[in-house]
Amino acid sequence: MKKTLLAATVALTAMATTAQADTLEDVKARGELNCVVTTGLVGFAAPDADGQWQGFDVDFCRAVAAAVLGDGSKVKFIPSTGKTRFTLLSSGEGDILFRNTTETMSRDADLKLSFLPVNYYDGQGFMVPKALGVSSAKDLDGASICIQTGTTTELNLADYFRTNGISYEPVPIETNEEARPNYLAGRCDVYTTDASGLAATRAAFENPDEHMVLPEIISKEPLAGAVRHGDDLWFDIAKWTVLALIAAEEMGITSENVEEMGAAAGDNPNVNRLLGLEGDFGAMIGLDKQWAMRAIAAGGNYGEIFDKNIGPETALGIERGLNAQWSDGGILYAAPIR
Amino acid sequence: MSATASTAQPSLFAKLWYDKNNRSIVVQILATIVLIWFFGSMVLNAVINLEAQGRGFSFAFLEQPASYDINQHLIPYSSRSSHLQAMWVGIINTLLVAVAGIILSTILGFTLGVLRLSKNWLVNKLAYVYIEYVRNVPVLLHILLIHGIIVHSLPRTKEAWNLLSDTAFISNRGLFMPSPEFLPMFKFVLAAFIGAIVFAWLFRRFARSLQARTGTQLPVFWVSVLAIIGLPVIAFIATGHPINWEYPTLKGFNFQGGAVIRPEFLALWLALSLYTAAFIAENVRAGILAIDHGQTEASMALGLPRNRTLNLVVIPQALRVIVPPLSSQYLNLAKNSSLAIAIGYMDVTATIGGISLNQTGRAMECMILVMAIYLIISLTISGIMNYYNKRIALVER
Known part of the structure; x- marks a missing residue:
């Protein structure tokens, strides 16, 4: 009996199609990176008019694909809701998650995710129509508030109103796209989500000027990519790709000059190490020497990605703020590559 | 039996397979085993996968605070509830x-x-x-x-349609109605209601037996309706309207007080x-x-x-x-x-x-x-x- 059970267990373990295997090998064999993104949040990840995915998160996916596969276009984007994102990643359907996801302890430890370095420091805010005449979130007693279910924002909202002793009616909605008609039709007075998401939603309104984001930021929302626990090599690849993009901005390496700078060793050893002209850092993470060069060439360094998708020049018009380099008064701080 | 017939016993397989009754039992047993194996393997697979991810199977989380709010709750609930x-x-x-x-x-x-x-x-x-x-x-x-x-x-909340002179409102946030608050005397109304139901039931039995005995028909339906509606109403008036109505009023962003159908x-x-x-x-x-x-x-x-x-x-x-x-x-x-x-x-x-x-x-x-x-x-x-x-x-x- 014991033997049959053992045999059955062995057979089933073999059958079990978990993605515990070597993610790097899987991705290489497939020739494509499966990247979990949002179902559509302008500026972060949304298909453009030609059906091409564009955005901040999308560019990070492309950078990883470029580092691993040598081609930033070899990405299959897997759209996910707030509810499905972690399942898609842990079931092995996605290799990596870039979906404006807040890093929290329970997600890290209990959901068994390994969070990459934070690529966007965000916080939860409130958007209201200017016509309401509200100037502070403390004035929102009794308001109806549209909120995406299954997000950390839902919990922050409950905590914030509870600690301030004010009441509200939560109006749960499934995705950002559903929030828009409900908010505009007046089903809710307020829409709350990460401030970056508010900027993106507001930018897509017909009359963005009729709406304002309240000054209160009620939570810390460090948005970061994530991979599954248990594949340290894959984690390192993703982690250092994100850090390489941040470091590249600090060193002045852009998508335009990266070819030129990477052609021959220069005077700056930091640049040389990053671009594979000195040492063999790529080999440490199972890649070749040009991994970082390709990642930077794919969508530019961190600053370029920011400016192109969500920066002040775009419809979202988000300032760098906390997301500036540490040397510019922000808190982006890439660990040295050495 | 003729002498030339083989005396060898049929094999076990032949016994089970070539006999119609035995065969049907064998097939059913096999089918059951396959079914159990199939569902068992699915469950086992899930358990193994969860274990492999380092997450045991546990309902302990049910005791943790839920930390989110729910707009429609008919029993006490807050974000601190489990x-x-x-x-x-x-x-x-x-x-x-x-x-x-x-x-x-x-x-x-x-x-x-x-x-x-x-x-x-x-x-x-x-x-x-x-x-x-x-x-x-x-x-x-x-x-x-x-x-x-x-x-x-x-209409939006601020332009809500006013129904029944300020007692109920309808807007795109729902139907806002007065909510009742029952005073102690209300128990007499409740008692009258239950009494009326008992009366209607007894009356129906009586009417049936009367019809069986004499053929005379009584208006059971109307008597019952009258009793079930009438008695509580009489009790309600006699005890002096033991319900306080709380009316919804527009305060700030929303209607406050009363009941709402979202x-x-x-x-x-x-x-x-x-x-x-x-x-x-x-x-x-x-x-x-x-x-x-x-x-x-x-x-x-x-x-x-x-x-x-x-x-x-x-x-x-x-x-x-x-x-x-x-x-x-x-x-x-x-x-x-x-x-x-x-x-x-x-x-x-x-x-x-x-x-x-x-x-x-x-x-x-x-x-x-x-x-x-x-x-x-x-x-x-x-x-x-x-x-x-x-x-x-x-x-x-």
Whole structure:
């Protein structure tokens, strides 16, 4: 009996199609990176008019694909809701998650995710129509508030109103796209989500000027990519790709000059190490020497990605703020590559 | 037996396989083993995978605070309540919409079914068009459509329609009504109501025995209605209106006080009812058509008036055809209520199977709970309908 059970267990373990295997090998064999993104949040990840995915998160996916596969276009984007994102990643359907996801302890430890370095420091805010005449979130007693279910924002909202002793009616909605008609039709007075998401939603309104984001930021929302626990090599690849993009901005390496700078060793050893002209850092993470060069060439360094998708020049018009380099008064701080 | 016949015993395999009876037993045993293996392997696979991810199977999270708010809760709930309490809130919301939906869809379905048989061409065709349109469009679209209509075409809170001179309001945030607060004296009204029901039941028994003995008929229905409505009303007036009404008033962003029926509940309830009613209407039509016209004629020939013919001859027989498919419509309605999530109605799928699942990451545990809950609800509905079906079944002597 014991033997049959053992045999059955062995057979089933073999059958079990978990993605515990070597993610790097899987991705290489497939020739494509499966990247979990949002179902559509302008500026972060949304298909453009030609059906091409564009955005901040999308560019990070492309950078990883470029580092691993040598081609930033070899990405299959897997759209996910707030509810499905972690399942898609842990079931092995996605290799990596870039979906404006807040890093929290329970997600890290209990959901068994390994969070990459934070690529966007965000916080939860409130958007209201200017016509309401509200100037502070403390004035929102009794308001109806549209909120995406299954997000950390839902919990922050409950905590914030509870600690301030004010009441509200939560109006749960499934995705950002559903929030828009409900908010505009007046089903809710307020829409709350990460401030970056508010900027993106507001930018897509017909009359963005009729709406304002309240000054209160009620939570810390460090948005970061994530991979599954248990594949340290894959984690390192993703982690250092994100850090390489941040470091590249600090060193002045852009998508335009990266070819030129990477052609021959220069005077700056930091640049040389990053671009594979000195040492063999790529080999440490199972890649070749040009991994970082390709990642930077794919969508530019961190600053370029920011400016192109969500920066002040775009419809979202988000300032760098906390997301500036540490040397510019922000808190982006890439660990040295050495 | 001839001497030339082989004396060798047939092999075990031959015994089991070539004998018809044995074979059928063997096949059934094999099929059972395959089934057990299949489902067992799926469960085992899930458990192994969870273990491999380092996440044991545990319901301990149910005791943790849920940390999210729910707008419609009929039992005490706050963001500090446990996930278990959130689950109960969800179950009650599911039951509320399921029961309300079953009642409305039954009334609508029977009405439509009868209209569909009307000899009036226009009425008949209108019912026909309605039924064919509604039951051929997915119920999710009905839910979204009705929710969209409510949210987009009803006025905003500040311009809410004032009904019944400042006592009720309707806006795209729902129907705001006065809520009752029962004073201690109200128990007399309640007692009068229960008394009236007991009286009606006794009166019905008396009327039956009277009819059996003498043939005299008493107006049971009207006496019962009068008693059940009249007695509580008299008690209500006699005890001096023991209800305080709390009226909704517009304060700040929303109406405060009173009770509210939210657009999410309204949309889900109406959509499920309208959708299921179309199916019930067809069941009712089939049931009535199944009764041979000769039954009606025979009944009329015996001198029964038309309404008695309907009540005593046609409907009891038609019900036997209507009730079994009606049960499955009720089951469909209860299960379709899980589409609530599409418009943010906080039913059991949205609470424990949605937000709790997502916040705790306990997908397997939450889904098992949700499935068990729907199973229990469905089995209860089936049980009740089977009991009712037995009650109305043809009693053969």
